[in-house]
Each structure stands twice: as C-alpha cells, then as structure tokens.
Amino acid sequence: MTRRIFILLVLASALAGCGLRPAGNTTPLQVHPDMDSQPKFKAQSASAFFADGRSNRPAPLGTIAQGHLNEDDGFVMGKDASGNLIKGNPVAVTEALLKRGQERFNINCATCHGQLGDGNGAVKTRSFGALAPANLQDTRLREIADGHIFDVITNGIRTMQPLGGNIPVSDRWAIVAYVRALQRSQSTNIKDVPAGTDIKAADPSSSPVSAAPSPAVGSSPAASPASSGAASTTKTAAPTKK
Amino acid sequence: MKATKLIFPKWINTAVRLALVGAALTAGAVVVLGKFLTMPETVDVGYQPTQPVPYSHKLHAGEMGMDCRFCHSTVDKADFAAVPPAQTCMVCHTAIKKDSDKLALIRQAFADASKPVEWVKVHKLPDFVYFSHKVHVNSGVSCVSCHGRVDQMEVVQQQKPLGMAWCIECHKAPENALRPKEFVTKLDWTPPPGTTQQEIGLKIKNENKIHPPVENCAGCHR
Numbered sequence: 001m002t003r004r005i006f007i008l009l010v011l012a013s014a015l016a017g018c019g020l021r022p023a024g025n026t027t028p029l030q031v032h033p034d035m036d037s038q039p040k041f042k043a044q045s046a047s048a049f050f051a052d053g054r055s056n057r058p059a060p061l062g063t064i065a066q067g068h069l070n071e072d073d074g075f076v077m078g079k080d081a082s083g084n085l086i087k088g089n090p091v092a093v094t095e096a097l098l099k100r101g102q103e104r105f106n107i108n109c110a111t112c113h114g115q116l117g118d119g120n121g122a123v124k125t126r127s128f129g130a131l132a133p134a135n136l137q138d139t140r141l142r143e144i145a146d147g148h149i150f151d152v153i154t155n156g157i158r159t160m161q162p163l164g165g166n167i168p169v170s171d172r173w174a175i176v177a178y179v180r181a182l183q184r185s186q187s188t189n190i191k192d193v194p195a196g197t198d199i200k201a202a203d204p205s206s207s208p209v210s211a212a213p214s215p216a217v218g219s220s221p222a223a224s225p226a227s228s229g230a231a232s233t234t235k236t237a238a239p240t241k242k
Numbered sequence: 243m244k245a246t247k248l249i250f251p252k253w254i255n256t257a258v259r260l261a262l263v264g265a266a267l268t269a270g271a272v273v274v275l276g277k278f279l280t281m282p283e284t285v286d287v288g289y290q291p292t293q294p295v296p297y298s299h300k301l302h303a304g305e306m307g308m309d310c311r312f313c314h315s316t317v318d319k320a321d322f323a324a325v326p327p328a329q330t331c332m333v334c335h336t337a338i339k340k341d342s343d344k345l346a347l348i349r350q351a352f353a354d355a356s357k358p359v360e361w362v363k364v365h366k367l368p369d370f371v372y373f374s375h376k377v378h379v380n381s382g383v384s385c386v387s388c389h390g391r392v393d394q395m396e397v398v399q400q401q402k403p404l405g406m407a408w409c410i411e412c413h414k415a416p417e418n419a420l421r422p423k424e425f426v427t428k429l430d431w432t433p434p435p436g437t438t439q440q441e442i443g444l445k446i447k448n449e450n451k452i453h454p455p456v457e458n459c460a461g462c463h464r
Contacts, residue, residue: 032280038369043322052356103424107309112334122306123334131337161333166315166326 076169078147078154085147089180091173101178104171108163109179117182131159142183149176282405290399291362295347303429304393310385310427317385321374325361328352364398365389371406372464382420382446386429387412393429409462413454417443420452 041047041055050057059065070076075090091097106115114120117136124133134141141149153172154164167175278284302308310317313330317323328351335345351359365388367373379385385392390401402408412419420443425431433439446452455461 034368035370036368040369042369043320044325046360107311111306111308111312122308123338126306127334127338131334159337161329161336163333166312166330168319 070169074147075173078150085145085151087145087147089146089173089177091170091177093177097174097177098181100171101174101176101181104167105175105178105182108167109175112160116186117179118186133160136179137183137186142187146176146180149179282403282408286400286405287403288399289364290397291364293362293397294359295361296344296397298396299392299398300394300396310392317375318379320376321372323375328359364400365404367404370463372462379426380423381416381450381452382423382426383412383416384419384421384426384429384431387419391429410456413456416452416454417447419443420446422446 043056045055046053047055072090073079073081074086078086080086105117109117110121112119112121112123112131112133113136114124114133119133119135119137121133123131150172152160153167153175154162156162164172303310313326314323315326315330328348331345331348332352335342335348339345347359350357378388388402388404390399392398417440421431421433421439422442433442
C-alpha cells in the first residue's frame with residue numbers, strides 16, 4: 001500500500017513538475033473558482049440582459065456624456081461655423097505636441113503612409129499594390145487645409161476607414177501638426193540651412209528621400225523633423241519637387 | 243492464570259504501523275499535489291485557445307512591425323486594453339485579401355454590428371483583481387513583461403503565470419521591468435550597451451516615484 005502511494009506521489013510530482021496542462025485549447029482548470037467569475041459587466045463582454053447582447057453600452061443617440069461637450073467646432077470637427085474646413089491648427093504647435101504627434105503618427109499612420117509620410121509603408125510593400133496609400137508629400141496635400149487632414153483621420157476617405165474612434169481629438173491635431181513637420185522636412189532647400197553650418201558632408205548626388213533617416217520615435221531623436229538641426233542639413237541636398 | 247486470548251491477532255501491530263506511515267504519506271501527497279497542481283504555472287501557462295479568426299500577431303506585429311497600439315488603442319488610456327472592432331481590420335482588409343475565407347467573420351462583423359467576432363480571451367485575471375493597463379504602460383512596464391513575445395506568436399499563448407506571487411515579485415522590485423515609456427511596445431528592446439536593466443529601471447522608478455502596492459491589498463483588490 002505504502003509503495004503504491006509512494007509511486008503515485010512520485011508520478012504526480014513529476015507530472016506537476018512538467019506542467020500538467022498540455023499546451024492547447026483546453027480551458028484553464030479552475031481548482032479554486034472562489035469569486036473568479038463574478039456576475040458583473042466587464043469591458044467588451046457579452047450580456048444576456050441587453051437586447052444587443054453587449055455589456056458595453058453605447059451612448060443614446062443625441063446625447064453627450066457630462067463634461068465631454070466641446071462647442072469649438074474647429075477643434076472637434078475641423079470645421080468653422082459655416083462648415084468650411086479650417087486652414088490652421090486650433091492647437092498651439094509646441095515641441096511637445098510635435099513629439100506626441102510623431103509617436104501617434106508612427107502608431108496609427110506609418111504602417112500605410114510610411115514613417116516619412118511618402119506612402120511607402122509596410123502595407124504598400126506587402127499588398128503588392130492592392131492598396132496604394134496616399135503620399136502625404138504630394139503637393140496637393142501640402143497645400144490642403146489642416147481641417148482636411150483632421151477630417152480624413154476622423155471620418156476616413158476612399159478605402160481608408162475612419163480612425164476617429166481610435167485616436168482622441170487632441171491626438172488627431174498632434175498628428176496633423178506632425179504631418180506638416182514631415183512635409184516641411186522633405187521640402188527643404190539650401191536657404192533653410194542656418195548661415196555658418198558645415199554642409200560639406202552632404203553629397204548632392206546621393207541621399208534620395210527614401211534613404212533619408214527615418215524619424216523613428218525615440219531611438220534617434222536627432223533624425224526627427226521635430227527637432228531641427230543636424231539631420232535637416234543632410235537632406236538639403238535633395239529637395240523633393242514633384 | 244491462563245493468559246487471556248488476545249482479541250486482535252498479532253500482525254495487527256504491523257498493519258497499524260503501516261497504516262500510519264501510509265496516512266502520513268497520503269497527507270504529504272495531498273499537500274504537495276495541492277500546491278503544485280493548482281499553481282498558475284501548472285494550470286494556466288500554455289493556454290492557447292483557437293480563435294474564430296486565425297489572426298497572426300507574428301505577421302502583423304512582428305514582420306510588418308505594426309505598433310501594438312494601432313489595434314489595442316485604449317491600452318494607454320484605459321484600464322482595459324480593448325480588442326479592436328472589425329472596422330480596424332477593415333482599414334487594410336477592404337483592399338488586401340478582401341475575399342479571403344479567413345476574413346469572412348470580420349466582413350460579417352463589419353457589415354452587421356450585431357454579429358461581432360467572438361474572440362476568446364487568453365490572459366485572464368480573477369474578477370476580484372483590478373489590473374489597469376493604463377497605469378502599467380504609462381509607467382514604463384512593457385507589454386512583453388506580462389504577455390511575452392506576442393510579435394513572435396502565430397497563435398497567442400499565455401506564457402506568464404499571472405498569479406499573485408508573480409505580480410508581487412515585480413511590485414517589490416519594479417526596476418527589473420521598467421523601461422523608458424517610448425519603448426513599451428518595442429517588445430525586443432534591450433538596455434543600450436553600457437547600461438543595465440536595473441540602472442535604467444531604478445532611475446525611472448526614482449524619477450517618477452513609482453511605488454507599486456505590495457502590502458496594500460486594496461491596491462489591486464476591491
């Protein structure tokens with residue numbers, strides 16, 4: 001009897017040591033269910049109570065949550081009182097805003113539009129041309145109103161789905177400001193170089209736009225258009241005029 | 243006087259001893275198995291449910307380098323890291339692989355809001371634990387600390403125990419996990435050459451006065 005128990009013990013310990021759970025689909029065992037699963041509404045869970053089966057409740061049509069009302073149409077919709085897209089950015093453009101915009105651009109936009117905004121993101125490469133994201137360096141988009149960029153982020157355009165639900169209003173304006181900085185960074189000319197800067201390093205025959213340092217967040221702040229300086233001097237040799 | 247006949251046969255002495263030893267071993271086995279068989283490492287690690295749509299984090303987050311926050315957009319704004327709506331998938335998939343069978347459920351959910359994709363939750367905490375993604379991510383705890391290298395997973399699997407002992411380990415010494423905020427979603431981040439995780443972690447911990455609850459139960463339990 002003892003021997004049997006002993007063998008059982010050794011076997012069970014060995015099993016426990018290796019992990020009893022086979023990697024796979026089985027629901028985790030609940031040894032002590034305790035109060036693990038409480039009958040309460042959790043984010044994005046199902047509910048048998050509401051007709052639409054959701055525990056997340058959408059706001060009733062025509063209502064705004066307390067404290068969320070903002071009557072500044074320019075800020076919230078990118079449009080002025082008469083419904084025209086506003087020309088400038090309603091948020092004061094600071095370095096902090098551009099940094100925020102850079103981070104949010106690289107999260108939300110760069111996969112399609114590329115980190116330089118030239119439309120050469122990973123999506124374009126991988127889709128073999130099935131999706132051709134807009135080139136934000138295009139003259140048309142350089143000259144377009146800030147409110148238009150805001151509106152496209154918010155409501156989408158052509159195949160681009162609306163991203164207003166993913167990106168809060170203030171972040172959208174930060175992205176707009178950063179897009180402007182990106183456009184500026186790719187259309188510099190020699191006059192932008194402060195007098196007395198050593199530009200011998202720049203070779204006019206090389207450094208096309210695609211080879212310009214990509215403005216990766218954080219890793220190389222010097223290459224970011226948000227911080228003017230050394231990086232822009234190397235690009236002055238290759239102004240993009242299309 | 244004639245010796246009284248014994249009520250119990252003699253071998254009973256041995257049997258009683260054996261039974262006592264057996265009982266002790268059984269009790270030991272119950273304790274040991276009770277401990278090891280119920281550990282999160284045993285029952286939870288390795289959980290890898292099949293999802294209704296075979297979405298590959300390895301492809302999207304790994305090879306294409308999409309930021310975690312493109313889809314899980316609430317992770318730095320709310321306690322809950324939301325699973326994206328079908329609309330987020332359709333940002334690309336209206337054009338790319340738009341007729342793929344694998345995406346049928348996404349298209350259905352996109353066309354009819356009452357039929358959402360029923361993704362299966364992988365990383366579960368008990369309902370009496372109030373974990374906040376926002377607080378962790380904005381303090382500089384990377385996704386990788388709790389979720390592992392999701393950017394290398396074809397099918398997401400739970401890799402960390404997510405048990406309380408495991409949480410407390412990090413709450414006692416957050417410097418082992420803290421990193422500059424801008425790298426929280428860079429899962430393969432390592433401390434720059436010449437520095438160590440502890441140095442960087444301690445600096446962030448001191449600068450931002452990060453003192454996670456250890457003995458304060460209400461920090462996580464309400």
